[in-house]
Amino acid sequence: MRKYIASYTLMLASLSLLTACMRDYDTHMPATDSKDQPLQVSNIKVENQAGKAVLTYTVPNDPNLLYVKASYTLSTGKQAEVKASYHSNTLVVDGFADTLEHEISVYSVSRSEVASAPVTVKIRPLEAPIWKVFKSINVLAAFGGYNMTASNETRADLSILVLKKNAFNEYETDINMSVYTNTDIIESKIRGLDTLDYTFGFLVTDKWGNTTDTLYQTFKPLYETEFPPASFATFNLPGDAPQVTNGAALQYIWDGQLGWPWTSFTNQVPGGSGPHTITFDMGTTGKVSRVWIRPYPEGSRYYYLTTMKRFEIYGSTAPSLSGELDASWILLGSYTVVKPSGLPYGTDNTEDQTTAAAGFNWEADLLAPKVRYMRIRCLENFAGGTAQSINELKVYGDPR
Template sequence: MKSETITKCLLLFTLLCILFSCKEEELRQPAENDTTVPQLVSNVKVENLSGKARITYKLPNDKNLLYVKAVFTLANGTNFEAKSSFYKDTVVVEGFADTQEHEVKLYSVSRSEVLSEPTIVKVKPLEAPFQKVFKSIRVLDAFGGYNLTATNPTRDNISIIVMRRNAFNEFEVDNFKSIFTRTDAVLSKIRGLSTTKQELAIFVKDKWGNSSDTLYTDINPIFEAKLDPQLFRALVLPGDAPQVTNGAALVYAWDGRLGWPYTSFTHQINGGDVPHMVTFDTGVSAKLSRVWIRPFPEGTRYYYLSTMKRFEIYGSSSPNLNGALDASWILLGSYTVVKPSGLPYGNDNAEDQATAAAGFSWDVDLAAPKVRYLRIRCLENWAGGTAQSINEIEVYGAAQ
């Protein structure tokens, strides 16, 4: 009986909540014949933000109020409205392209869509997000194209419009090279261009139709070629890890042959637990673009044992022969291998195997100078140690 009584009480309470909710909703429904003018909001405050402003206020004690509406005009002449229900005491006005003072009219709106007299508010937005993005744009020549970077700290929806000259020598939008994003760190790597000098025109738009000035810049894509592996030579420096003793050798890393023993494979025990390094001479001084590495598989498992998971590549024109990783070496890049499937250690699916078998291409810092010698330093392999294995390696860039 006690359980039955509790159940009946809960059902009654639920019904009362639903009834109250419906009654409250009915109170806020439009009443077509009520022409009563709603009361004004009061105690208005403004917080100026990037390209927008947050306006807070005290709602009137008016049961006839349905929502508050902000009406304003952007610099391009477009009229906008922003609405906030009677449940909130804040409305955000946005889409401003400049930092000038703008007038905003706040209206209380009744259930019959009757507007109050306006409350005039002055806002002075901070620099708009699209303007910040435009100022941060950098275009750097790259191998076979260019890299475009920019920052978008407020993560607003922006469009970086890239224009190129057409057959009539007129700029037109290139949708394949333009960027549409809301990420905070923008990076666009364009490749496959001819190495002739080209002119770009770049500007930024936001979702309200505001546009920045236009940046005009020339790009000179750098010619890329594979360095001749026949010129490569192993260079064993003090501190470099020894190869395993059952057939592997560093020179096998560029011989074009796959499988055991045609691989570079350092020995964890003799090499110790410090990061394992191998060094070689490419035979030419070159500005490098990328280094391609195919890991050595243990059967069908690539993300296994001594396959490098986290590693660094260094370059030098004249390395210190004492083996020290000192100022004679320049860090060309730090890299992490990611297994596509995310499966646990020791488990590779078909996608994992195909990805690794195709090799990984690691971009070199474009700001790095020409180098001749390379050093690969394994920080962690997939087994958790520091030994490294490389089945094949290829180096790309522009030889000088």
């Protein structure tokens, strides 16, 4: 008897499930098989924007309406279509690369997929994002390569393609040098090039296949090598923070050795609560391209205690012996160390450790003059103080 009751219960459950599925299926079926055209939208208003236009309209009071769509032809000649639910009264027609007049056809569509007669409206898009970005491209020769910057104010999804000559002397896209982004400030720094004359092409394209003209730029990368650390020497000035007295010393940051005690630590208490500064003489005058700094690890934690989080680097050829950061010093750059993982203070994962162990390259201002003396000023360490520690440091540029 229990066997029959169980079978009967299972049958009822199956029937209930089937009924529920049928109800769900019904809700996704057209509400009607009517072939009548739905009512048209009305009162269409146009707001022209960069590379697109926003259409607002009055939705018809038609129970058979399912959605509204706009059909149009892009600047490339391709056909495009966008849809909006009957709950909305807005459509965005996007993907134009010119500022010419374009005709948009707007349709109401019924639950039986029957479209109304079109309502046509004309738009005239403003300058497309790709052209604004293209006009803002700036390429400067840098040490071992070039720096390319551009502005993308509307944060459009686009690509800056970089063209270079292949073995057949024809320009083709280099995907490794090209930039794919939707950020507002675009920066690309290419390194590893010889000090030869190069010509690259730069053009901007978007997801609709629109493409700008090509900007061809010829430049010669600047020569870069390491400043010889054997020429480095301490150059303590008034106001510089004292080093800790249990083994660490400033000169250890260029000795090529890792770990304790071959590192530099400034002493927080006698060094005061203000920014901690260290100064050294490179023994050679030259143009600095970048400063490589490897932080000191406390065990396996690099983003910890006196590791610098925010700091500045200055250079000089004839520093004031007063120790003041006066006009005799040139700011080479302001920097912030970002922990890749974003994990809480005191916790480093493998990515954090690998990144810090490889050291950070901090680029100097390309327009800065030649210098001989360097100052590093710690504004904030990872513990929230201003004492600083550096395990190893290298300076690169042109010391000729």
